[in-house]
Amino acid sequence: MNPSLKTRRQFLGEASCASLGSISVLASLLNLKLTNQAAAANLPSGNDCKTLVCILLAGGCDTFNLLVRRDGGYNDYAASRSDMALPKADLINLNQAGGGDGNLYGIHPSCQGLADMFNGTGEFAASGPRLSMVSNIGTLVQPVTKAQYVSSSSGVKLPKSLFSHIDQINQWQTSVPQGLSELSGWAGRMADVIHSEMNTGATSMSISLAGNNVFQIGKATRQFAITQNGALLPTGNSAGLNNITARKNLAVDGLLGATYRNLMQDAFADHVKLSHESQRAFDAIYKSIDDSAIAPLFPNSNIAKQLLTAAKTIKARDQLGLRRSTIFIQRGGWDHHGELLNTQAGMLTELSEAIAAYQKALEILGVADDVISYTASDFGRTLRSNGRGTDHAWGGNQMVWGGPVAGGKVYGAFPDLALNSNDDIGLGGRMLPTTSIDKFYEEMALWFGVSSADMDLILPNIGNFSSSPDLGFIA
Template sequence: MNATRRRFIGQSACSALGSVSVLNTLLNLKLAGNAAAQAAPTDHRTLLCLFLHGGNDSYNWLVPRDSARHAVYAETRDHLALGTGVLRPLNQDGGDGQLYGIHPSCPGLQELFNGLGGDSAKRRAAFISNVGTLIQPVTKAQYLAESMPLPRALYSHSDQIDQWQTSVPQGMTQLAGWAGRAADVLNNVVNADSISMNISLAGNSLWQVGNSTTQFVVTDSGALTFTGSDIGDELHPMRLKNAAHRSMIEQNYANLMQQSYARLTKNSIELQEFFLQQFNSYDDSAISSLFPSGNWVAQQFRAAAKMIALRDSLGLHRQTLYLSFGGWDHHGELLETQAEMLTMMDAALTAFQRALDQLNLQDSVITYTASDFGRTLRSNGRGTDHAWGANALVMGGPVRGGRIYGTFPDLTLESNDDTGYGGRTIPTTSVDSLFAEMLRWFGVPAADMDYVLPNIANFYNVNSSSLPIGFLKNGTWS
């Protein structure tokens, strides 16, 4: 599959933006949320999600490297197995004490795990092993007996994407993502009355839609403007169309609904133009050379770095960013295609983290990867099929890097970690635990955590002085 087609698939995973959907997406209604009484922070923090649409085969991304466990891995994966000689060694500083390697296409993440620039004090990356959607903890016996509630429509792309983004795997009556609900709690308390806390570089994402707040959709070139202020040609059809739209909304209407619609539309346009002005005025020449010009994923991250640097100008003490990279549904051509895609992702993530360090912003940003689900350990002949538990990356200055967290599964087929269908690992760490740890750092109060993560009490006591997983450094969370 060529890069152009994969990019199309990735972009197609996001909702298409017509004029009406753009309007609905961009309006920051500033409705009051469920904000708990708390002092507005003086610092800045950003949570960035890179969603790998299609289901990344993460058991060829993170691989056991010791002889005994690698032998099990090789027997289970058969012709898909990567040899120890090609794996890039990960040198753990604690963690589970086991030996691991990362895919050979990831030299940058290897360096971020082992220590940026060879400095072990700059271990910026870690992995959370065998993480997935759960309503409550479940064993293989309970799974087979169906004696415990299970996530709805396991192994379905659309359902599992929704569940990673909502953290409500049993389904819900209203569609809101957990970053959106976090914005319901925090936005009016921590941010100025300007741009929405939740900014997407990849179209509409359920993750960032709240019950009383919404996301702000932009591109890696800046904002989506109705006025065409980024179009130089005065006679460009889009500029003429947008000028007509501006004229329409500036009319005086007797109907209250029309008045309200016009006012909100005008506010949305002005916010977009304000954002675009700030974005275009920021000089990122100090970091631009870090991002490969032919790598469109890297260009998303370059834009994200600019948006993080602009937090103060945008009035954002708390900010989430959503990026996506599609095309990971490798039922065939797994070895060749994943290697190429991991090369692109590795370069993008590495450039982004280097840029943050260069701008001295590394301690205020956490990046994590999410994907529909893991993939089967057993090959289908050419690739792998839909599964459940997977490995996720967490990255940033607040992360206690250089470690593998969670419980890495037994990769033996039919083991107690396998549902019994081709090596579908049963998650031993819930996405709720992963999200709750980042949200504690982000500033969501314990009293509001069950609003943001309705199932969190099944995995973690939000009033605990400890963390659910422990991948954050001491002193970085409240």
């Protein structure tokens, strides 16, 4: 068959991962874009715009101390966690809308902002509940029971290298946990499918505030990396750049062209120069966004600065030619084998304040109904204490929030936290996930505009979970 006659679906499904993967990796390293920014045309007003934002809590966040049962289930939690258990009296009550799953929950005492987003109180009294939780979620190739997990003859496929940071963090981004040589992420594959139909092509659909990542790499999609200060420019991102800076930019363009000419011919140099030009174009658009009403909301933390930049970038979507976009953010340091209680309390305070400020900013900017944000992490942690902290495990709890989210509920099946229960595969209380990341991602992908017919391109294992109930967290 003539390649030019293939459908987009055939191309994406049959293309070599080795050849296309190398293109994607090269593109991400060079921070290229799909077309020349200078040729961008603004999106017509009134068109629907949607942004999906992933916040990766790298290291494996202990989320069974984030979401805690405060009814009869608290007793199993306290017994299993021993010295790592939070006092019930310290928990902030979460009031599930309509009764939710029938359980009573509390959230970590450092998370007042998240509690207000869940309950629709405080700064979110006017908007109502904006945040929900998804309980005991994790990587799965197919549904699995504890008996199947422990049986060497069950034939059930399990995620590759369970409990490994690098493998699990990549699997959360690829949604291909069997460890195939898949170099693309599920957001990158979404961009492969819908970017050309939804966007002008002026800017990559994949925008990262945390450098290169697997999540946004597609077989034909490139990332666009920015910083917490906006554009990624070799001359810096500070305000008030003068004529000297402009002359430096011109010099950099010339040097880039000369330096790389002998490495990969003129095309390589042109791509690098284009990347620099596109960053300057982004910088001009980013700086045109008035943040005077939202900047004071954000505390002085790295994650808060990233989220402020994300909010401004979302607001700039028309100028960037983006009807659909994804944004990737990362906050590391959650691998708490020691000093869990004190360290996590400080980090959760920082995270809660930053997320609440970000969601409030989206409300003020008038884009809250167009954005879904969620957290991901390598894995959950063991229920059992190691004496100072907790160790690598499997299932955990994650957050999802935004205007389109049916807030104020806990979705999924919260596990039995008694050690050696049917939800515990052993080795210190490792929870067998009751919800696959595929079901979580499927709902967001459908909301984003991916058709059911294309879903297996985005989530190759989704057919294994066809009998699993939908979570239903999108209103």
